[in-house]
Amino acid sequence: MTYATVMVSLALDQPNDARLQVAGEIAERFEAAIVGVAAAQFLPPLYFTDGAAAQGVIDQGRASVERRLTKLEAQFRAAVRNRGGHVEWRSAMDFPARFVLAQARCADIIVSGGQSPAFSDAFSLASPRDLVLQAGRPLLVVPDKVDWLDLRSVLVAWKDTPEARRAVADALPMLRKARDVAVVEIPEGDDDRSAAMARVTDVTAWLARHGVTATARVCEATGNQSAADQLGIVAGDVGAGLIVAGAYGHSRFSELILGGVTEYLVTQSARCVLLSH
Template identity: 85%
Template sequence: MTYATVMVSLALDQPNDARLQVAGELAERFEAALVGVAAAKFASPLYFTDGAAAQRLIDQEEASVKRCLADLEAEFRAATRTRGGRAEWRSATDFPARFVLAQARCADIVVSGGESPAFSDAFSLVSPKDLVMQAGRPLLAVPDKVRWLDLRSVLVAWKHTPEARRAVATALPLLRKAKDVAIVEIPEAGDDRPAAMARVSDVAAWLARHGVTATARVPDAAGDETAAVQLERVAGDVGAGLIVAGAYGHSRFRELILGGVTQYLVTQSARCVLLAH
């Protein structure tokens, strides 16, 4: 398994340097095609005029959206000009989620930015949470402060769920290029620790059969600390530059309301995260 096509989703009014850098590196590592995508749509105001004045406003705003998309294309072209390989640009005046999710059919992996806790505008950007839930492809979320894809140490956040199994399978190309890989299961209250160790050991053995040497570990239960806090501590201990995890092992509603590991992973700003659902 490899990545033959990398797709990077750009956003209006957000920094795109980090995701462009990482997507470009990814394409070079795997000699893959690189596809840049972006979309935006004019959001009509709640209180709207009519007649000729309304049409002028619509024309002006739609022209502004097209200029912004042209600027994003120029940014993509500039970032890929010095890289070898194939680069392609796709954009549309459309809802970003609808357009980007449709284009994901051409890609093996989708690269996007992380997401700030602030409210996101559905007319100008697509949430990484929507991408991972609906794209049918692994998502590599790149925080704005990251400047390269650090594979010296990779942490696989294991959980006994289909999402985690899909995540580690889709991450195989990256895991094969990593220097150190750690498989970690964060125990929950009442968990059987020996059973958890048996699970992560099975994953490490499976990876070994795919040419990836990995260590297995289950930290001691940490009282009232959340799984996200414990995972962050382990990631810091191993110096992880990339975390691989299944997205929304619990219901998405529960994570959005109560918080959870997926919510944390797409908003933290320290390292890249590969997610699959």
């Protein structure tokens, strides 16, 4: 398995340098095609009028969005010039998440920016919250403070679920290029540590058969820290530049609700995260 097509989701009026840099690196490492995608919708003002004046406002707003998408395309092409193979740009006047999710069919992996917990704009930004549970492809979340894909140390956050199994399989191309890989399980409640160690040992043995040398580790159970906090501590201990994890959540009336660890992973700003659902 390899990554033959890398898709990078860009946002209007937001920093895109980090995700462009990392997407270009992946395309270069795997000699992959790279596809840039962006979309935005014009949001009419609250003091909206009618008639010819209304149409003028709409036309001006749409023209502004189109100019910004054109500028974003130029930024994308400049950033990925001479990196990877085939380069392609796709954009539309559409809700960003809906457009990116539709285009995901042509990609092996999607690169997205991170997002602060307080910020969300469905008219100009396809946030990782929007993408992670619906894309059907692994999502690499790149915080704005990260300027390269550091594979010197990779942390696999193991949980014996279909999502975690899918994430490890999706991450295999990167894991093969990593220098150190740690498979870590964080016990929950009264979990049996010996059973947890057996699980992560199975995973490291499976990885070995795929050419990846990894170590197995089970964290000490603690009642005063959340799983997200413990994961952050372990990632710091091993110097992880990348975390691989399953993405957990559900839909409630059309609203996507992420679990606590997944929410932490898409909003933390220290390291890249590969998530699969």
